[in-house]
Amino acid sequence: xxxxxxxxxxxxxxxxxxxxxxxxxxxxxxxxxxxxxxxxxxxxxxxxxxxxxxxxxxxxxxxxxxxxxxxxxxxxxxxxxxxxxxxxxxxxxxxxxxxxxxxxxxxxxxxxxxxxxxxxxxxxxxxxxxxxxxxxxxxxxxxxxxxxxxxxxxxxxxxxxxxxxxxxxxxxxxxxxxxxxxxxxxxxxxxxxxxxxxxxxxxxxxxxxxxxxxxxxxxxxxxxxxxxxxxxxxxxxxxxxxxxxxxxxxxxxxxxxx
Amino acid sequence: xxxxxxxxxxxxxxxxxxxxxxxxxxxxxxxxxxxxxxxxxxxxxxxxxxxxxxxxxxxxxxxxxxxxxxxxxxxxxxxxxxxxxxxxxxxxxxxxxxxxxxxxxxxxxxxxxxxxxxxxxxxxxxxxxxxxxxxxxxxxxxxxxxxxxxxxxxxxxxxxxxxxxxxxxxxxxxxxxxxxxxxxxxxxxxxxxxxxxxxxxxxxxxxxxxxxxxxxxxxxxxxxxxxxxxxxxxxxxxxxxxxxxxxxxxxxxxxxxxxxxxxxxxxxxxxxxxxxxxxxxxxx
Amino acid sequence: xxxxxxxxxxxxxxxxxxxxxxxxxxxxxxxxxxxxxxxxxxxxxxxxxxxxxxxxxxxxxxxxxxxxxxxxxxxxxxxxxxxxxxxxxxxxxxxxxxxxxxxxxxxxxxxxxxxxxxxxxxxxxxxxxxxxxxxxxxxxxxxxxxxxxxxxxxxxxxxxxxxxxxxxxxxxxxxxxxxxxxxxxxxxxxxxxxxxxxxxxxxxxxxxxxxxxxxxxxxxxxxxxxxxxxxxxxxxxxxxxxxxxxxxxxxxxxxxxxxxxxxxxxxxxxxxxxxxxxxxxxxxxxxxxxxxxxxxxxxxxxxxxxxxxxx
Numbered sequence: 001x002x003x004x005x006x007x008x009x010x011x012x013x014x015x016x017x018x019x020x021x022x023x024x025x026x027x028x029x030x031x032x033x034x035x036x037x038x039x040x041x042x043x044x045x046x047x048x049x050x051x052x053x054x055x056x057x058x059x060x061x062x063x064x065x066x067x068x069x070x071x072x073x074x075x076x077x078x079x080x081x082x083x084x085x086x087x088x089x090x091x092x093x094x095x096x097x098x099x100x101x102x103x104x105x106x107x108x109x110x111x112x113x114x115x116x117x118x119x120x121x122x123x124x125x126x127x128x129x130x131x132x133x134x135x136x137x138x139x140x141x142x143x144x145x146x147x148x149x150x151x152x153x154x155x156x157x158x159x160x161x162x163x164x165x166x167x168x169x170x171x172x173x174x175x176x177x178x179x180x181x182x183x184x185x186x187x188x189x190x191x192x193x194x195x196x197x198x199x200x201x202x203x204x205x206x207x208x209x210x211x212x213x214x215x216x217x218x219x220x221x222x223x224x225x226x227x228x229x230x231x232x233x234x235x236x237x238x239x240x241x242x243x244x245x246x247x248x249x250x251x252x253x254x255x256x257x258x
Numbered sequence: 259x260x261x262x263x264x265x266x267x268x269x270x271x272x273x274x275x276x277x278x279x280x281x282x283x284x285x286x287x288x289x290x291x292x293x294x295x296x297x298x299x300x301x302x303x304x305x306x307x308x309x310x311x312x313x314x315x316x317x318x319x320x321x322x323x324x325x326x327x328x329x330x331x332x333x334x335x336x337x338x339x340x341x342x343x344x345x346x347x348x349x350x351x352x353x354x355x356x357x358x359x360x361x362x363x364x365x366x367x368x369x370x371x372x373x374x375x376x377x378x379x380x381x382x383x384x385x386x387x388x389x390x391x392x393x394x395x396x397x398x399x400x401x402x403x404x405x406x407x408x409x410x411x412x413x414x415x416x417x418x419x420x421x422x423x424x425x426x427x428x429x430x431x432x433x434x435x436x437x438x439x440x441x442x443x444x445x446x447x448x449x450x451x452x453x454x455x456x457x458x459x460x461x462x463x464x465x466x467x468x469x470x471x472x473x474x475x476x477x478x479x480x481x482x483x484x485x486x487x488x489x490x491x492x493x494x495x496x497x498x499x500x501x502x503x504x505x506x507x508x509x510x511x512x513x514x515x516x517x518x519x520x521x522x523x524x525x526x527x528x529x530x531x532x533x534x535x536x537x538x539x540x541x542x
Numbered sequence: 543x544x545x546x547x548x549x550x551x552x553x554x555x556x557x558x559x560x561x562x563x564x565x566x567x568x569x570x571x572x573x574x575x576x577x578x579x580x581x582x583x584x585x586x587x588x589x590x591x592x593x594x595x596x597x598x599x600x601x602x603x604x605x606x607x608x609x610x611x612x613x614x615x616x617x618x619x620x621x622x623x624x625x626x627x628x629x630x631x632x633x634x635x636x637x638x639x640x641x642x643x644x645x646x647x648x649x650x651x652x653x654x655x656x657x658x659x660x661x662x663x664x665x666x667x668x669x670x671x672x673x674x675x676x677x678x679x680x681x682x683x684x685x686x687x688x689x690x691x692x693x694x695x696x697x698x699x700x701x702x703x704x705x706x707x708x709x710x711x712x713x714x715x716x717x718x719x720x721x722x723x724x725x726x727x728x729x730x731x732x733x734x735x736x737x738x739x740x741x742x743x744x745x746x747x748x749x750x751x752x753x754x755x756x757x758x759x760x761x762x763x764x765x766x767x768x769x770x771x772x773x774x775x776x777x778x779x780x781x782x783x784x785x786x787x788x789x790x791x792x793x794x795x796x797x798x799x800x801x802x803x804x805x806x807x808x809x810x811x812x813x814x815x816x817x818x819x820x821x822x823x824x825x826x827x828x829x830x831x832x833x834x835x836x837x838x839x840x841x842x843x844x845x846x847x848x849x850x851x852x853x
Contacts, residue, residue: 057735084737092735098728101721109725112718113737122718162737290653341831346653347599348830351787354780355826362820472776476664479657514672521665528658529646 010035017063025051027222038199040213048222049202058083085114089164095151097143104139110161129157149180261388268394270501271401275456277481277493279449285425285488287442292353295471296360297450301457306375324454331450365468375461397459480520486534548851579805580700584758586785586797591711592751594792597727602659606636606752608774610759615683615769625689628760636756640749648744667774682770689764712794790839799838
């Protein structure tokens with residue numbers, strides 16, 4: 001399980017809103033993430049999860065009145081690369097490796113941001129990270145030949161290359177088979193334990209998700225509908241309604257089928 | 259004042275015919291056809307050639323020119339552009355190369371002096387005290403009719419719906435069984451024919467020389483950027499704006515500044531709102 | 543900077559060859575052709591550095607060339623400054639224009655950026671014609687003084703400049719800077735999420751590309767001893783892009799070969815008289831169809847592989 005400290009939260013979000021046209025993609029979202037937690041963000045499609053990440057990492061600007069604080073520092077108005085430089089690394093829903101470059105080069109780029117000015121041997125750093133994510137020996141391969149599962153691992157290696165304090169993963173299990181999901185899940189757990197990294201994870205695939213995260217924030221239509229341990233969430237009436245209301249079966253079943 | 263109104267309308271009509279074709283082929287096939295201006299040039303030269311060398315009656319010469327240019331456009335798309343579809347740069351380069359080849363061909367065949375394209379209507383008319391050439395009025399009238407016809411075609415025929423479907427989502431359209439290759443050819447033909455018609459109609463009162471393809475493409479691009487790439491209503495609106503802006507600048511400042519209006523408008527639009535009035539996202 | 547010593551040897555051999563040619567074939571005509579090809583080489587290499595690496599194709603490279611040339615023209619004739627002031631002045635002006643047009647347009651997607659740059663070049667060409675009283679209109683500016691009176695001497699200067707610029711840009715391309723540019727080509731959003739200031743790198747690369755292209759423009763002006771609005775023309779930009787295609791996109795050194803080959807081709811086509819541009823355009827289409835990967839850089843790589851000289 002995760003270690004929850006009593007100190008100030010690492011990430012603090014309050015009154016986060018974003019509307020497009022007349023529609024609210026994210027509505028009045030508030031939550032905190034403590035250092036060292038693994039938190040999951042759950043919600044059906046269109047619930048606003050990726051929008052939430054985009055708001056947190058500076059790709060979209062929130063509506064007025066929001067507070068987003070990381071290590072006590074406000075993130076409002078900062079460009080994405082500045083936010084990344086403060087110690088937040090994110091992955092994307094669709095794997096987007098740098099085509100035309102090798103696997104190692106893909107990781108090295110992750111370490112070229114502002115936060116990593118002290119590094120001298122980028123190749124060694126990349127080799128080390130690739131070993132950790134289980135891609136040892138694939139350094140020189142062109143990134144296009146990697147399997148999708150390997151590309152996901154590469155993404156994590158690249159996110160780690162920036163030496164973050166907070167890792168935001170966007171549906172890391174999407175497109176993977178059950179064996180690959182388990183492996184990746186173990187990797188995430190390892191990385192979290194060894195580095196003391198704080199991890200936030202968006203997912204649909206409930207089964208792995210439940211065993212991985214310590215706390216879940218459930219979203220629907222952009223609003224927080226429930227917050228709690230995985231066991232509690234799965235029985236929460238609002239959450240069940242959100243899934244059944246979509247014409248799905250209960251969330252656990254949806255996870256198994258997906 | 260009335261003069262500006264009418265002359266502006268004429269310019270707008272010509273520009274609309276150019277821009278609509280340009281935006282159509284982009285919206286449907288994602289091709290930024292830099293050779294589009296050559297269809298315009300070939301239309302004008304075609305009318306000139308068939309009337310002077312073959313002594314054909316003007317209407318026949320005009321129709322023949324438009325038909326041949328449409329065929330040429332379809333051939334270019336099929337033979338030269340389609341193989342390059344994987345790279346935007348390659349498509350830009352090859353359409354530009356085609357433009358250069360056509361320019362040189364016209365130069366070698368007809369020389370660089372200005373040519374005279376005969377007008378359908380030679381007489382001058384007086385409207386509200388303003389004297390205006392018949393050729394210009396005809397250009398305005400035919401332009402409106404042609405674009406109106408195109409609009410009706412797209413809104414009310416099956417082919418037209420197919421065209422709209424492809425421009426909204428090419429992949430989905432393919433899954434629905436819409437034959438995109440044939441539609442590309444059709445749209446290219448329409449696009450080229452419209453531009454050629456513009457050339458035939460504007461030839462009598464605008465300059466006809468081998469390099470006449472460049473400015474229309476710059477202006478068509480300007481219009482399409484302002485109106486939104488892929489949007490026909492956007493192109494028509496922007497064509498009106500550009501046509502009048504140029505006319506007003508021409509009357510109030512000087513004619514040499516008119517060319518800059520379009521280019522400056524493009525840059526301004528790209529900076530402020532790259533998607534144009536009705537287009538899709540164009541920046542990151 | 544160089545992948546292997548064999549590259550260094552190859553580059554040195556090439557330079558020696560280029561330097562020796564006019565000494566072996568004593569012909570002013572040849573020196574002229576070589577000088578023009580070297581200057582085009584500068585323009586092609588600078589284009590490749592920015593657009594070849596980032597994939598943001600710039601269809602208005604002629605803008606920076608023209609700005610550099612006209613700056614030289616004005617400095618030399620209107621202000622009467624000696625020729626050597628032209629080079630830094632041209633670079634400064636080119637950098638200013640790069641910032642002016644780059645800042646608003648670099649965030650645009652592919653074809654929009656390409657055509658925005660094209661529009662920029664077209665505007666400049668028009669402006670030179672509109673303000674003909676100051677710029678000489680179609681005739682342009684005449685009567686510039688040469689930088690080096692000795693034709694051979696100027697050629698060697700140009701060759702040395704090309705070598706220096708290519709070496710510098712190659713070093714940048716092979717460094718982390720180049721890695722970042724290629725990553726930008728891959729996916730901008732991911733780069734930003736990795737903490738990289740993408741806008742800075744795009745602007746900086748465009749500026750570097752522009753500065754050296756402008757310097758080349760100034761050199762060209764002091765070579766032809768005149769400056770005309772034709773320098774801003776679309777044909778110039780297209781020619782340069784073709785040279786990069788022939789040379790091998792993103793190789794940085796390939797476009798040098800591409801420039802030489804294409805200038806040679808143009809000269810050979812002089813016999814075609816009026817048909818020159820036509821043949822040239824058809825050759826361009828053929829190149830796009832049959833050698834889109836380029837000739838020069840791929841050939842060099844193949845030679846190295848065949849001889850076992852390394853990657």
